[in-house]
Amino acid sequence: MKTLGHYLKKYKSDVIWSTVAVVIISFATLWQPHLLQDMLNAIIKRDSSTVTKLGIELVALAILGIIAGIVNTIYSARAAQGVAADMREKAYRQIQTFSFQDIEKFSASNLVVRLTNDINQMQMVVMSVLQQLTRVPILFIGSFILAIITLPKLWWVIILMMILIFVISYFSFSKMGQYFEKMQTMLDRNNTLARENLMGIRVVKSFVQEQNQIEQFSEASDKMTKVTIIIGNLFSILMPAFFLIGDLAMAGSIMLVGSMVTSDPGALAAITAFVSYLYQILFAIVNGGFMLTGASRAFVSLRRLQEIYDTKPSLTFPDVPEEKLSGSIEFDHVTFTYPGDDAPTLQDINFSVKPGEMIGIVGATGSGKSSLAQLIPRLFDPETGTVKVGGENVKDVNEHSLRRAVSYVLQRSTLFSGTIAHNLRQGKADATVNDMRWAAHIAQSAEFIERLDHQYDAPIEERSANFSGGQKQRLSITRGIISKPDILIMDDSTSALDAKSEKLVQEALARDLGQTTTVIIAEKIASIIKADRILVLDEGKIVGSGTHHELVKNNAVYQEIYRTQKALEEV
Numbered sequence: 001m002k003t004l005g006h007y008l009k010k011y012k013s014d015v016i017w018s019t020v021a022v023v024i025i026s027f028a029t030l031w032q033p034h035l036l037q038d039m040l041n042a043i044i045k046r047d048s049s050t051v052t053k054l055g056i057e058l059v060a061l062a063i064l065g066i067i068a069g070i071v072n073t074i075y076s077a078r079a080a081q082g083v084a085a086d087m088r089e090k091a092y093r094q095i096q097t098f099s100f101q102d103i104e105k106f107s108a109s110n111l112v113v114r115l116t117n118d119i120n121q122m123q124m125v126v127m128s129v130l131q132q133l134t135r136v137p138i139l140f141i142g143s144f145i146l147a148i149i150t151l152p153k154l155w156w157v158i159i160l161m162m163i164l165i166f167v168i169s170y171f172s173f174s175k176m177g178q179y180f181e182k183m184q185t186m187l188d189r190n191n192t193l194a195r196e197n198l199m200g201i202r203v204v205k206s207f208v209q210e211q212n213q214i215e216q217f218s219e220a221s222d223k224m225t226k227v228t229i230i231i232g233n234l235f236s237i238l239m240p241a242f243f244l245i246g247d248l249a250m251a252g253s254i255m256l257v258g259s260m261v262t263s264d265p266g267a268l269a270a271i272t273a274f275v276s277y278l279y280q281i282l283f284a285i286v287n288g289g290f291m292l293t294g295a296s297r298a299f300v301s302l303r304r305l306q307e308i309y310d311t312k313p314s315l316t317f318p319d320v321p322e323e324k325l326s327g328s329i330e331f332d333h334v335t336f337t338y339p340g341d342d343a344p345t346l347q348d349i350n351f352s353v354k355p356g357e358m359i360g361i362v363g364a365t366g367s368g369k370s371s372l373a374q375l376i377p378r379l380f381d382p383e384t385g386t387v388k389v390g391g392e393n394v395k396d397v398n399e400h401s402l403r404r405a406v407s408y409v410l411q412r413s414t415l416f417s418g419t420i421a422h423n424l425r426q427g428k429a430d431a432t433v434n435d436m437r438w439a440a441h442i443a444q445s446a447e448f449i450e451r452l453d454h455q456y457d458a459p460i461e462e463r464s465a466n467f468s469g470g471q472k473q474r475l476s477i478t479r480g481i482i483s484k485p486d487i488l489i490m491d492d493s494t495s496a497l498d499a500k501s502e503k504l505v506q507e508a509l510a511r512d513l514g515q516t517t518t519v520i521i522a523e524k525i526a527s528i529i530k531a532d533r534i535l536v537l538d539e540g541k542i543v544g545s546g547t548h549h550e551l552v553k554n555n556a557v558y559q560e561i562y563r564t565q566k567a568l569e570e571v
C-alpha cells in the first residue's frame with residue numbers, strides 16, 4: 001500500500017476530487033432513507049406540503065448522488081490509468097537495463113504477463129480503492145448508527161446479521177485469494193505456450209505438431225478453467241448467501257415491528273428506513289470484502305512488479321566519459337561459464353587482433369564460437385581474464401563508446417516492425433538515405449530494397465514476415481555496417497545467402513570497410529578462407545591459429561572440418 005501511495009502522489013488532485021465525490025455519494029446514500037421515513041410520516045399525517053418539499057429534496061439528493069458518481073468515476077479512472085501507465089513505463093525502462101542473463105531469469109513471456117496482466121490488476125485496484133475505500137467505512141458506521149437510532153429495540157438484529165456476514169466473508173474471501181494467486185501462475189504458463197506456438201508456427205506446421213500443441217495448450221487451459229470455475233462457484237454461492245441473510249434480517253425485523261404499527265403508525269415509516277440501513281450495512285461489508293480480494297490479487301501483482309523494479313542489472317557499465325575506441329581486440333586468459341552452468345564454455349582463451357584485420361572463427365557446433373563473440377560487445381562478462389577493445393578493458397568503458405565501436409550481426413536476424421529506414425537508423429540514428437544506399441550496396445540488399453515501391457521507406461511487417469531469410473540477413477548486415485564500426489562481428493550472418501551473394505558481400509566489405517576489424521564466425525570454411533587469420537575452436541579452447549594454408553597443413557581439427565566440407569561439396 002505504501003508503494004501504491006507513492007505512485008498516487010502524482011495524481012493528488014484526482015485523488016482529492018474522487019474522494020470528495022465519494023464522501024458526497026456516501027452521505028447522500030445515508031440521508032435518503034431518513035428523508036423517505038419523514039416523507040412516509042408526512043403521508044400518514046396527510047401533510048401534503050411536507051410531502052412535496054421532501055419529494056423535491058429526495059430528487060435533489062438523487063441528482064447530487066448521480067453528479068458525484070460521475071465525478072468520482074472520471075477522477076478515479078484518471079488516477080488509475082495514470083498510475084498504471086507510470087508503473088508500466090517504469091517496468092519497461094527497468095527491463096531495458098537488464099542483461100541477457102536477467103531476461104533469461106524471468107523469461108520473456110513472463111515479463112509480458114507482468115507488463116500487461118499485472119499492470120491491469122493494479123489499475124483495477126486503484127480504481128476500486130478510490131471508489132470504495134472511503135465509502136465502505138462511512139456507509140458501514142453511518143448505517144449502523146442510523147439504524148440503531150431509527151429502531152433502537154432491534155440492535156441485536158443488526159449485530160446478528162453482521163456476525164453472520166463477517167464469518168462467511170472471512171472464509172470465502174480468504175479462500176478466493178488463494179485461488180487468484182494460482183490463476184496468475186497458470187496465466188503465465190498459458191501465455192508462454194501461446195507465445196512459443198505462435199513464434200514457432202512454421203516449425204509447428206512443418207513438423208505437423210498442431211495436435212501436440214493443441215493438447216499441451218488445452219491441458220494448461222483446462223487447469224486454469226478449473227480454478228476459474230471454483231472462483232465462479234464461490235461467487236455464485238456467496239452472493240445469494242448474503243442476500244438470504246439480508247432478507248431474513250428484513251423479514252425478522254418486519255415481523256417484530258408489525259405488531260407495533262397499529263398502536264404507532266410511525267413505526268411503518270421507521271421500518272422502511274431501518275431495512276434500507278440493514279442493506280447498506282450488508283453492501284458495505286460485501287464491497288469491503290471484494291475490495292480486500294482485489295487488493296490481495298493486486299498485492300500478488302505488485303510483488304511481481306516489484307521484483308522487476310528491484311532487480312539490479314547483473315551487468316552495468318561504468319559512468320565514465322565517452323571515448324573513441326580503436327579496432328583492436330585482445331583476449332587475455334579468458335574463461336567463461338554461463339550463469340547456472342557448472343563447466344566453463346570457454347577456457348583460457350588468448351588472442352589479439354590488430355585494427356583492420358579480418359579474423360575467421362571456425363569450430364564444430366557448440367564449440368563456443370558465439371559465446372566468444374558475445375564477450376566482445378560485453379553481452380556477458382568472463383569469469384576470469386580480460387577482454388580488451390581498443391586497448392581498454394571492456395568493463396572500464398562507457399556503454400556508448402563500446403556500442404559505437406562494436407557492431408554485432410547475428411545469424412537470426414531480428415528486425416522491428418516499421419520501415420526499412422527505421423531499422424537501419426537503429427545502427428546510425430542520423431543516417432541519411434545516402435548512408436543507407438552506401439551500406440545497402442555493400443550488404444547486397446540494395447538490389448531488392450531499391451526495387452520496392454517505397455524503397456527505404458518500405459514497411460517491415462511484424463517479425464519481418466514480408467522478407468525472405470536471405471533478405472532479412474542482408475538487411476541486418478546493412479544495419480550492422482551503416483555506422484562504419486571499428487569492429488564488425490558477423491556471427492554466421494551470411495548463412496542464408498547463396499555463395500555468389502556471400503562472395504559479393506565479402507568483397508565489398510574488404511573494399512569499402514578496409515579499416516574495420518572484421519570477426520567472421522562461420523560454419524563453412526569457404527566463408528573465411530580469405531581471412532588474415534583463422535582461429536580454430538574445439539570444446540571451448542583455441543586449438544589452432546593461422547591462415548587457411550597454414551591450418552590445412554598443420555591443424556588436425558581444421559583438416560577434419562575442411563575434409564568433411566570438401567567431401568560434401570564433391571557429393
Ligand SMILES: Nc1ncnc2c1ncn2[C@@H]1O[C@H](COP(=O)(O)OP(=O)(O)OP(=O)(O)O)[C@@H](O)[C@H]1O
Nearest residue numbers: 338339341345363364365366367368369370371372
Ligand atoms: N544462454 C546460454 N545459456 C547457457 N548455455 C548456453 C547459452 N548459449 C549457449 N550455451 C551453451 O554454450 C555452448 C557453446 O554454445 P555457442 O552458441 O557458443 O556455440 P557455437 O560454436 O556458436 O555453436 P553453433 O555453431 O551451433 O552456433 C553450447 O554447449 C551451448 O549449449
